[in-house]
Amino acid sequence: MLPELDVDDAADVLEFLDEDEGAEIAANLPVEKLVPLLDEMEPDEAADVLLDLSPEQSAAALAHMGSADQVRPLLAYEDDTAGGRMTSAVPVLRRWMTAAQASEYLRTFLSDRETHYYLYVIDRNRKLIGIVGLRELVLAAPAARVEAFMSADVISVVADVDQETCGQLISRYELLALPVVDRMGRLVGVITHDDLVGVIEDEATEDIYALNNVSADSDLDVFSPLRMMVRRRLPCLYANLFTAFLAAYVISQFEDIIEQVAVLAVFLSIVAGLGDNAATQALAIIVRGMALAQVEFRHARRAILRECVIGLAHGVAVGTAAGLVAHFWRGNAVLGLVVGVATLGNLFAAGIAGTAVPLVLKALRLYPALASSVLVTATPDILGLALFLGLATTYLPYLT
Amino acid sequence: MLPELDVDDAADVLEFLDEDEGAEIAANLPVEKLVPLLDEMEPDEAADVLLDLSPEQSAAALAHMGSADQVRPLLAYEDDTAGGRMTSAVPVLRRWMTAAQASEYLRTFLSDRETHYYLYVIDRNRKLIGIVGLRELVLAAPAARVEAFMSADVISVVADVDQETCGQLISRYELLALPVVDRMGRLVGVITHDDLVGVIEDEATEDIYALNNVSADSDLDVFSPLRMMVRRRLPCLYANLFTAFLAAYVISQFEDIIEQVAVLAVFLSIVAGLGDNAATQALAIIVRGMALAQVEFRHARRAILRECVIGLAHGVAVGTAAGLVAHFWRGNAVLGLVVGVATLGNLFAAGIAGTAVPLVLKALRLYPALASSVLVTATPDILGLALFLGLATTYLPYLT
Numbered sequence: 001m002l003p004e005l006d007v008d009d010a011a012d013v014l015e016f017l018d019e020d021e022g023a024e025i026a027a028n029l030p031v032e033k034l035v036p037l038l039d040e041m042e043p044d045e046a047a048d049v050l051l052d053l054s055p056e057q058s059a060a061a062l063a064h065m066g067s068a069d070q071v072r073p074l075l076a077y078e079d080d081t082a083g084g085r086m087t088s089a090v091p092v093l094r095r096w097m098t099a100a101q102a103s104e105y106l107r108t109f110l111s112d113r114e115t116h117y118y119l120y121v122i123d124r125n126r127k128l129i130g131i132v133g134l135r136e137l138v139l140a141a142p143a144a145r146v147e148a149f150m151s152a153d154v155i156s157v158v159a160d161v162d163q164e165t166c167g168q169l170i171s172r173y174e175l176l177a178l179p180v181v182d183r184m185g186r187l188v189g190v191i192t193h194d195d196l197v198g199v200i201e202d203e204a205t206e207d208i209y210a211l212n213n214v215s216a217d218s219d220l221d222v223f224s225p226l227r228m229m230v231r232r233r234l235p236c237l238y239a240n241l242f243t244a245f246l247a248a249y250v251i252s253q254f255e256d257i258i259e260q261v262a263v264l265a266v267f268l269s270i271v272a273g274l275g276d277n278a279a280t281q282a283l284a285i286i287v288r289g290m291a292l293a294q295v296e297f298r299h300a301r302r303a304i305l306r307e308c309v310i311g312l313a314h315g316v317a318v319g320t321a322a323g324l325v326a327h328f329w330r331g332n333a334v335l336g337l338v339v340g341v342a343t344l345g346n347l348f349a350a351g352i353a354g355t356a357v358p359l360v361l362k363a364l365r366l367y368p369a370l371a372s373s374v375l376v377t378a379t380p381d382i383l384g385l386a387l388f389l390g391l392a393t394t395y396l397p398y399l400t
Numbered sequence: 401m402l403p404e405l406d407v408d409d410a411a412d413v414l415e416f417l418d419e420d421e422g423a424e425i426a427a428n429l430p431v432e433k434l435v436p437l438l439d440e441m442e443p444d445e446a447a448d449v450l451l452d453l454s455p456e457q458s459a460a461a462l463a464h465m466g467s468a469d470q471v472r473p474l475l476a477y478e479d480d481t482a483g484g485r486m487t488s489a490v491p492v493l494r495r496w497m498t499a500a501q502a503s504e505y506l507r508t509f510l511s512d513r514e515t516h517y518y519l520y521v522i523d524r525n526r527k528l529i530g531i532v533g534l535r536e537l538v539l540a541a542p543a544a545r546v547e548a549f550m551s552a553d554v555i556s557v558v559a560d561v562d563q564e565t566c567g568q569l570i571s572r573y574e575l576l577a578l579p580v581v582d583r584m585g586r587l588v589g590v591i592t593h594d595d596l597v598g599v600i601e602d603e604a605t606e607d608i609y610a611l612n613n614v615s616a617d618s619d620l621d622v623f624s625p626l627r628m629m630v631r632r633r634l635p636c637l638y639a640n641l642f643t644a645f646l647a648a649y650v651i652s653q654f655e656d657i658i659e660q661v662a663v664l665a666v667f668l669s670i671v672a673g674l675g676d677n678a679a680t681q682a683l684a685i686i687v688r689g690m691a692l693a694q695v696e697f698r699h700a701r702r703a704i705l706r707e708c709v710i711g712l713a714h715g716v717a718v719g720t721a722a723g724l725v726a727h728f729w730r731g732n733a734v735l736g737l738v739v740g741v742a743t744l745g746n747l748f749a750a751g752i753a754g755t756a757v758p759l760v761l762k763a764l765r766l767y768p769a770l771a772s773s774v775l776v777t778a779t780p781d782i783l784g785l786a787l788f789l790g791l792a793t794t795y796l797p798y799l800t
Contacts, residue, residue, distance in 0.1 A: 107539055117517055117534070117576070134517070134534040139507055171601060174594040176517070176576065194574040197600060201571060204604035205688055211612055212684030213677050222689040222703055229706075230713045233681045237718050237747075240677045244670040245725060251666045258662040265658045265665035266651045269785075270644040272669050276676065277613050277640045277774065281633045284612030288605055289622040303622055306629075313630045318637050325645060347637075374677065385669075 011040035014049065023052030031057070035064045043067055044087040044195070047074035073188065082166050083159035085199060086180040086189030093121045093132060095147035099140035102132070117176045117193065121150050126186040128154055128179055156181050159188055166191060167200045168293040207291050210369035211284055213240070236374050243378035247272065250382055254389040261399045263330060264392050267339050270322060271388045275346035275380035278314060282307055282354025283376055287369045290362060297363040303355050311351030315344035334398035338391045346384030353379045411440035414449065423452030431457070435464045443467060444487040444595070447474035473588065482566050483559030485599060486580040486589030493521045493532060495547035499540035502532070517576045517593065521550050526586040528554055528579055556581050559588055566591060567600045568693040607691050610769035611684055613640070636774050643778035647672065650782055654789040661799045663730060664792050667739050670722060671788045675746035675780035678714060682707055682754025683776055687769045690762060697763040703755050711751030715744035734798035738791045746784030753779045 014022055014037060026034060026049050038046040038061060046067065050058045058075075062068050070088045077083025093102050102119065119137070121130035130150035140149045156179040157166055166178055178191040191199070202218035210216035213236035220232050251258075251268065258264050286303060289295035295303065323340025327333050357376050358368035392399060405413065414422055414437060426434060426449050438446040438461060446467065450458045458475075462468050470488045477483025493502050502519065519537070521530035530550035540549045556579040557566055566578055578591040591599070602618035610616035613636035620632050651658075651668065658664050686703060689695035695703065723740025727733050757776050758768035792799060 103538055134538060138503055138534060138538055171597045174597065176593060193576060197571045197574065197597075200597060200600055201604070201692065204601070204608070205692075208604070208608055208611065208684050208688050211608065212680045214681050214684055220685065221692075222686055222695050222699070223706075226706060226709055226713075229710050230717075233678075233710070234714060234717060236681070237674065237677060237714055238721065240674055241670070241718055241722055241725075244673045247673075248666045248670055251669065252663070255662045255666065258665045259659065262655045262659040262662070262665075263652070265662075265668060266648045266655065268665060269651065269669055269672050269781075270641070270648055272673070273644045273647075273676075274637065274640055276673075277637060278633075280612045281614050281636070284608050284614055285620065286622055288608050292601065292605075292621075295622050299622070306623075306626060309626055310629050310633070313626075314634060314637055317630075317634060318641055321638065322641055325641075381669075 007036045007040050011037050015041055015045045022049060027053055027057065031060050031064065034061050038071070039066045042087055043070040043074055043089055044085070044189075046071050048079070050075060051079070077159055080163045080202075081159065082157045082161045082163065082178070082180045082191060083189070085163055085166065085195050086159070086191045087195075088189045090179070090187060090190045091119050092187065093119050093146050093150075095121055095123070095130065095145065095150065097146045098142065099137060099144050099146070099149070100142040102137060102146055103142075106137075118179075118190075120154070120179055120187055120190070121146055122187050128156055128181055128185060128187045130154060131179075154179060156187075158183060163199050164203050164291070167196075167203050170196050171200065172293065203291060207287060207369045210367070211280075211287060213237075213374055216367065216369060240374045243374060243381070246378065247381050247385055250385050251389065254393065257389060257393050257396065260396065261392065263335065263399070264389065267326060267335075268385065268388065270339070271342045271346055271384045272381045274318060274322070274343055275350040275384045276377040278311070278347045278350035279354040279377045279380055282310075282351045283358060286355050286358050290358065290368050295359075297359055300356070300359045300363075303359065304352060307351040307355040308348070311348040312344075314351070315347040318347060319344035332399065334395050338388065338395060338399070342384055342388035342391060345387045346380050349383045350377070350380035353377075407436045407440050411437050415441055415445045422449060427453055427457065431460050431464065434461050438471070439466045442487055443470040443474055443489055444485070444589075446471050448479070451475060451479070477559055480563045480602075481559065482557045482561045482563065482578070482580045482591060483589070485563055485566065485595050486559070486591045487595075488589045490579070490587060490590045491519050492587065493519050493546050493550075495521055495523070495530065495545065495550065497546045498542065499537060499544050499546070499549070500542040502537060502546055503542075506537075518579075518590075520554070520579055520587055520590070521546055522587050525584075528556055528581055528585060528587045530554060531579075554579060556587075558583060563599050564603050564691070567596075567603050570596050571600065572693065603691060607687055607769045610767070611680075611687060613637075613774055616767065616769060640774045643774060643781070646778060647781050647785055650785050651789065654793065657789060657793050657796065660796065661792065663735070663799075664789065667726060667735075668785065668788065670739070671742045671746055671784045672781045674718060674722070674743055675750040675784045676777040678711070678747045678750035679754040679777045679780055682710075682751045683758060686755050686758050690758065690768050695759075697759055700756070700759045700763075703759065704752060707751040707755040708748070711748040712744075714751070715747040718747060719744035732799065734795050738788065738795060738799070742784055742788035742791060745787045746780050749783045750777070750780035753777075 038049060050061060065071065074088055091106060117134050119132045120128055121132060123129050130152050131154045132146060132150045136149050155169060155173055159180050159182055169175065170178055176193050179187055180189045180191060182188050205218040206216040215232040215235065286295060319340040322343045323336040326339040327336025353376050361370055362368045438449060450461060462472065465471065474488055491506060517534050519532045520528055521532060523529050530552050531554045532546060532550045536549050555569060555573055559580050559582060569575065570578055576593050579587055580589045580591060582588050605618040606616040615632040615635065686695060719740040722743045723736040726739040727736025753776050761770055762768045
């Protein structure tokens with residue numbers, strides 16, 4: 001249907017579609033239909049489409065595009081870096097311009113497509129030396145020079161910086177746009193407001209997925225192709241299967257005890273399940289703290305010590321409840337004690353594992369949310385089960 | 401230390417602190433120190449501080465504040481609604497103003513504190529009738545009337561709307577600010593850019609917490625007071641203890657079988673653990689889809705049907721692996737078959753539960769992420785355990 005629309009609308013549609021759908025449609029368009037569409041799109045959006053095409057299609061389209069010079073540099077950056085998120089169409093001013101000249105320049109530059117609320121001031125080498133808000137331009141006397149009302153204090157990022165860092169800067173300094181420079185400090189693009197919210201949302205989506213055992217990729221959504229959905233969730237299920245077999249191996253070491261006191265099997269899943277839950281809690285809180293740049297490795301000692309206290313409090317509260325229920329249900333005080341103490345030990349270990357593992361991953365410059373509950377919960381689970389069955393072995397005569 | 405700083409800096413510090421710390425400091429300041437601080441703060445921030453004070457302190461401070469008239473209306477709204485997030489200091493224009501008059505007005509209105517990129521046009525009843533971007537104002541001829549270059553197409557929210565809806569509007573329409581009106585359509589405030597990113601981040605934090613078994617409140621972070629931390633995590637642990645005892649009850653019905661074939665206890669936790677994991681995955685994806693306004697109840701049929709296919713695929717893939725390992729480990733093909741089929745059934749049920757429960761909660765106008773894994777995983781866990789132990793009972797002669 002797309003070729004029937006006029007170029008303007010078709011470009012809007014293509015920008016609006018999500019990446020997979022857009023790529024599929026673009027791949028099926030003939031080059032002579034695709035080129036005017038790409039020219040009409042913002043350079044950063046056009047680059048995203050080109051990156052999803054085959055190298056031959058991409059090269060053929062670029063060869064005919066009027067905006068090829070703006071789009072080509074954007075192809076060099078990974079999708080989830082500052083360079084991949086930026087657009088290269090930036091309104092730039094020079095320090096010697098007057099406010100009137102700057103306004104005049106803007107009138108020719110500003111399209112109705114992407115709106116720029118900050119204007120960047122560059123020197124003759126394109127080095128970023130200042131920033132002017134639209135607001136300052138409104139307020140400036142027409143004859144005032146840009147250098148008189150620009151601010152030399154510009155927050156910028158280098159193009160290969162991860163988008164998570166961009167999101168943190170945007171959030172901390174409440175920015176409307178973030179200029180992107182190369183290693184020499186030369187302005188190469190800007191992440192505009194319309195992309196900023198997307199950056200922040202994509203980062204949150206990735207964390208939510210990683211914490212909940214889905215491959216951390218914000219491309220995935222409820223209606224992603226079934227094959228993609230199955231493939232993105234399978235690795236974590238297999239990882240979980242592996243850790244579950246480790247736990248099963250621990251249990252198998254106590255098979256003769258279970259044969260004598262089958263009721264132990266009834267309580268195994270209680271001890272394991274609670275540790276899972278507590279580890280997930282600690283994990284979610286610390287990973288979110290890192291995403292919002294509130295927590296770093298230097299806080300590790302304090303965070304872990306705090307989690308010891310919390311784990312102990314939860315262990316006592318929940319362990320007592322679990323022990324009492326076990327006691328009154330089975331009429332065996334020793335069984336209650338064993339269940340209670342194992343729960344306490346499990347919750348204590350869970351909090352520490354949930355906090356320490358992501359901190360260590362962060363220190364190793366790995367993605368902290370990788371410590372998805374599958375990996376973190378294995379340790380307390382196995383410790384909890386061993387503690388439970390070990391205690392049961394010790395007090396075996398009192399359990400039957 | 402705060403009273404030693406000059407008012408400007410102290411107000412900045414107070415705005416920067418998080419809510420708990422800020423409230424504690426404010427509560428300990430004498431009224432005559434607090435009032436100038438609150439007057440210096442943005443009305444929305446001052447209102448947040450006042451809401452955390454005791455009613456007497458709050459009333460005493462309000463009685464002396466110069467900005468009391470701006471702050472008082474903000475006290476009427478819940479923290480997490482549009483009204484609670486907005487500031488009441490809005491630059492407003494009238495349709496008959498010229499661009500030059502509008503710019504002149506702005507020069508007197510705009511402080512260096514909070515920046516407004518949109519100006520709102522109201523009629524004589526304060527009804528919101530239009531919007532002018534700073535950009536349009538820059539581009540307009542000085543003598544042009546506001547009505548000639550304003551846009552009458554304004555996206556606004558009513559003050560008691562939940563902040564999640566605000567976040568979705570901001571994201572969908574790429575807004576820099578969102579005007580807030582009362583039920584009569586009269587402008588009462590604006591959610592400015594500096595609050596928008598916070599709204600989006602807080603919503604993501606709440607979802608991450610709820611999905612990972614922590615009370616959904618973005619106030620909580622790694623270094624929240626220990627008592628608060630323990631209390632916010634305990635309810636989910638108790639809920640988990642309850643569902644774990646339900647599962648334990650199911651297992652207890654098969655105690656005599658386990659006594660005969662203790663190896664069943666070894667595989668119990670594998671079946672249960674995998675269901676947990678699969679349910680969490682489905683849950684995270686659909687809850688995120690709802691948060692980003694991609695999924696609604698009318699998609700329920702399609703989403704659940706898809707999840708049936710995915711659950712079946714995962715069930716076959718992981719069930720086969722689990723069955724094969726069980727078979728070769730214990731040298732019993734029937735045991736492998738029972739483990740495999742129970743895993744398949746569990747993963748199938750897990751995907752459906754993880755998808756259906758949040759959709760139903762949404763349809764009931766409840767918070768979909770409430771379906772935290774504790775509640776959603778109980779069903780497939782119990783089904784999976786019953787299936788596993790039921791099959792084991794049927795094929796008991798082949799298992800020993």
